[in-house]
Amino acid sequence: MNKKGLSMVSMLVYVVLFFSFSAFAVGMSTNMNYQTLSEKGTIVNNEQLQKLQYNLLNSAKKSTTIENISGKIVFSNNDEYTFVESDKKIYKNGGIIATDVESFKIIDVSDLENTPENFTSNLDLNLDYVCVEVIFTKYSQTLTEKIFITVGDGINA
Numbered sequence: 001m002n003k004k005g006l007s008m009v010s011m012l013v014y015v016v017l018f019f020s021f022s023a024f025a026v027g028m029s030t031n032m033n034y035q036t037l038s039e040k041g042t043i044v045n046n047e048q049l050q051k052l053q054y055n056l057l058n059s060a061k062k063s064t065t066i067e068n069i070s071g072k073i074v075f076s077n078n079d080e081y082t083f084v085e086s087d088k089k090i091y092k093n094g095g096i097i098a099t100d101v102e103s104f105k106i107i108d109v110s111d112l113e114n115t116p117e118n119f120t121s122n123l124d125l126n127l128d129y130v131c132v133e134v135i136f137t138k139y140s141q142t143l144t145e146k147i148f149i150t151v152g153d154g155i156n157a
Contacts, residue, residue, distance in 0.1 A: 041139030048098045048136050049145055052090060055097050056081070056132075056149050063151045066128040068106050073130060075151065090134075102135040102142070112146055127152060 056073075060066065063075035073081040082091045083104035090098040109123070109131050123129065129150040136143045 037139045038141060041141030042143070044100065044138045045136040045141055045143035048100060048138075049134070049143060052098045052134065053147060055079075055092055056147065059092075060149045060151045064128075066130050066149070066151050068130060071106065073106065073132070098134075098136075100136050100138045102137045104132065104134050107131045107133045107146065109148070112148060124150075 059075045059077060059079035059081075062077040063079070065076040067074045071083070078093075080093055081097070083089075083101065084091065088099065088101050089096050090101055090104055109119075109129075111133070112119070112131060127150050129148065132147045132149070134145055134147065
């Protein structure tokens, strides 16, 4: 007997294959999405760090002194950097300069890593400087950096 059409067994096979391929596709896309967010987090953290470093360097080059006033960094050219922990943002003169900041603190020079043995003894005591430790977190990616800033551009010294 030759029957044409779909049998119950073939219909069951089609449904099982459809759901297994669907589960595989969803699993792959979820994994790819996670990896993409991880990479995006690294990129965003690096971008925020570069913006902060650029602005700190620019302010330092245009200044002759730098002060730590109640956790704020104040340059002689009137640039002021403030960290608001509740917002997780760093502000420069009231405008947002960096976001997704977990921590921003002024540290001692001795806390810097990978510096030469005589680094602290070779510091020019006539130049103002500050050390900052900043931690960025985005999409479960964390970036911790320590930044050492001296004022002046060395040309007019």
